[in-house]
Amino acid sequence: MKIIEQRRALNKQIKKAKTIFLMAHKDLDLDALGSCIGLSLILKQRKKDYYIIIDDKQHELGVEKILRELEGCIPIIKGEDLDKHLYPNNKKNLLIVLDTNKTELVQNKEVLKKIDNKIIIDHHDLGKTTIKNALIINDDEVSSTCEMITELTEFYDVELDPYYATVLLSGIVLDTNNFTLKTTAETYYAAYYLANLGASAKKVQYLLKQDVEEYTERQKLLTDIETINKKIAFTKASPYTIYRREDLAKVADTLLFFNNIEASFVIGKVGKDTVGISARSLGNYNITKILEKLGGGGNDYNGAARIEKTTISKVEQELKKAIAKEEGE
Numbered sequence: 001m002k003i004i005e006q007r008r009a010l011n012k013q014i015k016k017a018k019t020i021f022l023m024a025h026k027d028l029d030l031d032a033l034g035s036c037i038g039l040s041l042i043l044k045q046r047k048k049d050y051y052i053i054i055d056d057k058q059h060e061l062g063v064e065k066i067l068r069e070l071e072g073c074i075p076i077i078k079g080e081d082l083d084k085h086l087y088p089n090n091k092k093n094l095l096i097v098l099d100t101n102k103t104e105l106v107q108n109k110e111v112l113k114k115i116d117n118k119i120i121i122d123h124h125d126l127g128k129t130t131i132k133n134a135l136i137i138n139d140d141e142v143s144s145t146c147e148m149i150t151e152l153t154e155f156y157d158v159e160l161d162p163y164y165a166t167v168l169l170s171g172i173v174l175d176t177n178n179f180t181l182k183t184t185a186e187t188y189y190a191a192y193y194l195a196n197l198g199a200s201a202k203k204v205q206y207l208l209k210q211d212v213e214e215y216t217e218r219q220k221l222l223t224d225i226e227t228i229n230k231k232i233a234f235t236k237a238s239p240y241t242i243y244r245r246e247d248l249a250k251v252a253d254t255l256l257f258f259n260n261i262e263a264s265f266v267i268g269k270v271g272k273d274t275v276g277i278s279a280r281s282l283g284n285y286n287i288t289k290i291l292e293k294l295g296g297g298g299n300d301y302n303g304a305a306r307i308e309k310t311t312i313s314k315v316e317q318e319l320k321k322a323i324a325k326e327e328g329e
C-alpha cells in the first residue's frame with residue numbers, strides 16, 4: 001500500500017473509532033513511548049477518547065523521566081483494566097500498536113484478543129508472529145516510529161509544543177544512535193521540523209542520560225572483542241551478570257563504530273537460564289539468516305534472538321557455527 005492510501009485507511013479507522021488504545025512493545029524505550037505520546041496528540045486534536053496501555057513494572061531512565069513529567073497529562077491504563085474503558089460496541093474500539101508488530105513483544109497480549117480493529121505503525125521487519133488481521137503501516141527503512149509519527153503530526157497539522165517536539169526527537173535520536181544509523185534525508189527533515197517547533201537538543205541529551213552502573217556493565221562487554229574475518233565483531237558477557245535486552249543492543253551498536261566492522265553480535269544472559277543475542281549490521285551483511293538459525297530474527301540492520309534453557313558457551317558455539325557457514329558460502 002502506498003503512503004497516501006495508508007494514511008487514508010488510517011484516517012478512516014480513526015474517524016470511525018470512539019475509543020482508541022495505543023500500545024507499544026514491552027520494555028518501553030523513548031521511541032516506543034515517544035511515538036505513543038505523539039500519536040495521542042493527533043487523537044486529542046481529533047477529540048477522540050484514547051488511552052496508552054503500559055504494563056511494564058520498571059522503566060529505563062528516560063522513559064521514567066517523561067512519565068513522571070507527564071503524570072496526569074496523558075491517560076495511561078494497565079492492560080488488565082482495559083474492560084473498564086472499552087466502548088460497548090466493539091466495532092468502535094481501535095487498537096494502534098506502535099514500534100513493534102510482533103504478538104509476543106507487545107505490552108499485553110490479551111489486549112490483542114479483545115479489540116478487533118487493529119493498526120500497526122512500526123519500523124521493524126514483519127515476520128511469522130506479526131499480529132494478524134491488522135492494517136499495517138510499516139517501513140523498515142525508516143529510522144524510528146517517532147519519525148513516522150512526526151510526519152503524521154505534520155500531515156494532520158497538529159500543533160506540537162516544544163516539550164512534545166522534544167519527546168519525538170528523543171525517539172529519533174535514540175533509534176539512530178545520534179543520527180549515525182539508518183539516518184536518511186527524511187530523518188533529518190523530521191529533526192529539522194521538530195527543532196523548528198522548539199525541540200531541545202539539550203533536553204534530549206538529558207532524557208538519554210544513562211546510569212553509571214549500567215554503563216559500566218556494558219563497558220565490560222567491550223573489553224574482550226573478537227573479530228571474525230576482520231569484518232564481524234563478536235563479544236560475550238560473563239555468565240554472572242543478567243543484562244537487559246537494550247544493553248546488549250547498545251553494545252552491538254557500539255561495535256559498528258569500529259573500522260572495517262560490518263556486523264556485530266553480542267551474547268549475554270537476559271534471564272537465569274536465558275541467553276540473548278543482539279546483532280547489528282551496516283546493512284550489507286545478512287544477520288537475519290544467521291539469527292534465524294538460532295530461532296531469532298530481524299532485518300538488514302538489527303536483529304535479536306532469545307534462547308531459553310541454555311548457556312552462553314552453548315549459544316556462542318552455535319552462533320559461531322552459523323557465522324562460519326554464512327562466511328563459507
Ligand SMILES: [Mn+2]
Nearest residue numbers: 031099144145
Ligand atoms: Mn523503534
